Amino acid sequence: MDVEIHIATSAYAKYAQEVCDLIYESAQARGTGIAKRSPEYVAEKINAGKAVIALDGEKLVGFAYIETFSHQRFVANSGLIVHPDYRNMGLAKKIKRKIFDLSRKLFPNAKIFSITTGLAVMKMNTELGFKPVTFSELTDDEEFWKGCQGCRNFDILQRNNYKMCLCTGLLYDPAQKEVAASSFAKKVVKPIVKKKAPNKLYKK
Numbered sequence: 234m235d236v237e238i239h240i241a242t243s244a245y246a247k248y249a250q251e252v253c254d255l256i257y258e259s260a261q262a263r264g265t266g267i268a269k270r271s272p273e274y275v276a277e278k279i280n281a282g283k284a285v286i287a288l289d290g291e292k293l294v295g296f297a298y299i300e301t302f303s304h305q306r307f308v309a310n311s312g313l314i315v316h317p318d319y320r321n322m323g324l325a326k327k328i329k330r331k332i333f334d335l336s337r338k339l340f341p342n343a344k345i346f347s348i349t350t351g352l353a354v355m356k357m358n359t360e361l362g363f364k365p366v367t368f369s370e371l372t373d374d375e376e377f378w379k380g381c382q383g384c385r386n387f388d389i390l391q392r393n394n395y396k397m398c399l400c401t402g403l404l405y406d407p408a409q410k411e412v413a414a415s416s417f418a419k420k421v422v423k424p425i426v427k428k429k430a431p432n433k434l435y436k437k
């Protein structure tokens with residue numbers, strides 16, 4: 234097995250149908266609903282360089298793509314899929330990292346979010362710095378929530394006026410990261426630098 238993960242370009246658009254099939258078959262196996270994705274939509278993401286694709290030689294073994302909502306103020310990393318024969322080897326983690334880095338590069342000021350019931354996604358996103366939040370902190374873009382229509386729990390979401398459901402909301406807020414980093418710098422780094430600065434040994 235020699236898997237390589239690429240940032241997608243139009244050269245990979247030929248895999249769009251296969252990506253949809255893989256997502257569909259996995260959803261069937263799990264017995265869950267899925268957000269509907271057409272091969273045209275997936276190809277659009279690939280052509281726009283807003284996807285990552287994992288290949289073992291010519292074989293498609295993993296995929297994820299970027300969606301933007303609320304005028305690019307929110308980004309979701311969607312459609313994460315790993316071929317059943319390639320699971321539990323750390324491949325999803327690598328794909329997640331790559332699509333996360335790509336999202337940060339393309340949309341540095343956007344909040345990145347996901348909703349999931351899956352432990353694997355919760356674990357991976359938490360490692361990347363996502364925090365659990367209520368749905369009130371996520372996009373209110375109808376386009377995103379329309380994606381839930383294929384889920385078997387959609388009636389629960391509707392009943393709760395789109396405010397809560399069985400999924401956990403996870404959010405990466407770059408502004409919070411900066412605040413955390415700057416308060417870390419103020420509280421920890423600055424005092425250390427201050428203490429070290431007046432080095433009398435080297436004073437003439």
Ligand SMILES: CC(C)(COP(=O)(O)OP(=O)(O)OC[C@H]1O[C@@H](n2cnc3c(N)ncnc32)[C@H](O)[C@@H]1OP(=O)(O)O)[C@@H](O)C(=O)NCCC(=O)NCCS
Nearest residue numbers: 259312313314315319320321322323324325326352353356
């Ligand atoms: C979920 C999925 C992407 C995981 O892919 P994978 O390559 O097997 O995941 P990894 O090997 O990188 O594992 C990442 C972490 O998730 C955990 N994990 C993986 N599958 C898991 C599962 N089914 N249940 C609980 N934890 C799981 C791993 O133990 C690992 O955690 P660790 O870092 O603490 O060891 C894959 O099973 C899949 O494609 N499932 C169908 C589609 C899907 O559910 N997509 C996500 C929602 S859109």
